[in-house]
Amino acid sequence: xxxxITLDRMLQQRGMTLSELATRIDITLxxxxxxxxxxxxxxxxxxxxxxxxxxxxxxxxxxGYDPSRTQDDDC
Amino acid sequence: xxxxxxxxxxxxxxxNLTHAAIHAVMAMCWLGILAALSALPLVLHRxxxxxxxxxxxxxSSHGDPSHLLLHFxxxxxxxxxxxxxGLVFLRHLQRLVRSVRDRQPFTRGNxxxxxxxxxxxxxxxxxxxxxxxxxxxxxxxFAWMEVGGGMSITGLIxxxxxxxxxxVFNVGTAMRxxxxxxx
Numbered sequence: 001x002x003x004x005i006t007l008d009r010m011l012q013q014r015g016m017t018l019s020e021l022a023t024r025i026d027i028t029l030x031x032x033x034x035x036x037x038x039x040x041x042x043x044x045x046x047x048x049x050x051x052x053x054x055x056x057x058x059x060x061x062x063x064g065y066d067p068s069r070t071q072d073d074d075c
Numbered sequence: 076x077x078x079x080x081x082x083x084x085x086x087x088x089x090x091n092l093t094h095a096a097i098h099a100v101m102a103m104c105w106l107g108i109l110a111a112l113s114a115l116p117l118v119l120h121r122x123x124x125x126x127x128x129x130x131x132x133x134x135s136s137h138g139d140p141s142h143l144l145l146h147f148x149x150x151x152x153x154x155x156x157x158x159x160x161g162l163v164f165l166r167h168l169q170r171l172v173r174s175v176r177d178r179q180p181f182t183r184g185n186x187x188x189x190x191x192x193x194x195x196x197x198x199x200x201x202x203x204x205x206x207x208x209x210x211x212x213x214x215x216x217f218a219w220m221e222v223g224g225g226m227s228i229t230g231l232i233x234x235x236x237x238x239x240x241x242x243v244f245n246v247g248t249a250m251r252x253x254x255x256x257x258x
Contacts, residue, residue, distance in 0.1 A: 012091070027258070031194050031258050034258055039256070040257070040258045041255075041257065042253065042256060042257045042258070043257070043258050044257065046256065047258055
């Protein structure tokens, strides 16, 4: 998939750990890990809203687009 | 007004009952196969016992009595095959019920299982029709061979229903896989 999740970078910039964010937005660490590693197939607006609220960023800061990764789809 | 999704009460009792019913039918199938297969050596060993129970007119209509015995044996083997298919079908059904009980019904395995069940049911229906026709051709004394009841409209509808349910499960599985990746 060409959609790139940049949650890792945002967490680093904010000095926050994944488990801390998971606790703050009330989501399981396993699910947040799926999102961070780019294995998620979809994201709820409510999840996106909570992450943006806690990291004080916009969805654009969390999501990117890399056309060269399109070939990786369905692999 | 927000919709409220109510979780159905735990249907464990129904699943246990279904399991018991499947086990009971499987036991009957095994008994049937055992009876049919044990009848074969008995008939071949003492053919006169069978011939004594059949009208002389029926025996003579088949020409040589050995032909009647051969048809009888073929009939028994066909019944065993029918019951064997029934056992495989029930085994698939048992696994399907188990996965539904464990709240994991929408899997690729169950889609394949339902398709196999549909084909098995079709094979059983066709075999049942063949046995019914065979029994009728052999004579009234062999009416007991119609274990499957011959052609059955409900059976044929069940085949179609199984194919439709397999398709429903296929769609359900795709939806579940999508949900699994939803964060």
